[in-house]
Amino acid sequence: GESVGLHLPTLSVQEGDNSIINCAYSNSASDYFIWYKQESGKGPQFIIDIRSNMDKRQGQRVTVLLNKTVKHLSLQIAATQPGDSAVYFCAENMQGGSEKLVFGKGTKLTVNP
């Protein structure tokens, strides 16, 4: 299940299940969104991105959904594996703005064998 800790929401799933990680982004002018995976003690690793002219994009075992109406982004991981255990961040970039990325709070995913 999902819970919100002091700083970092957590999600625990069983190996083989599908995982859904959610993100509410802040700026309605943002038009580019990225999901990153961060393992303990490492830098963020690109997973998948989506631009605002799309509402769904699929990668290998991952799907990103974008709902601009409610400013919501989700990452779906199919057949979750123990190696998927990490913290997942969404990030947004604003059209016409700088190159800056604004990161969400992150969700810690734990996959139980």
Added chain:
Amino acid sequence: GAVVSQHPSRVICKSGTSVKIECRSLDFQATTMFWYRQFPKQSLMLMATSNEGSKATYEQGVEKDKFLINHASLTLSTLTVTSAHPEDSSFYICSARVAGGLRGTQYFGPGTRLLVL
């Protein structure tokens, strides 16, 4: 391709000393690099944007005289934490944008763990 390295990966220093962290793009040129700070169980917070050959742009609340940034070449940016204090202990991460690349696309380094005693 698009590999970013950081050096050192971990550093321990005494309070009051200065620490320099390097960020290198290994196989591409980066006109813009970014420096983030991440405290335990928190998200990445942008500290500053570093542009090659010009002064860095700092985010609100980040002291430019304490966190000195130099982007001397298209493959190297350095962050110097001056007169470090225990509250500066954190995970510092850099990222780089490929020159001429798509807006918003950044490649991240592995991070530098700083511990100030």
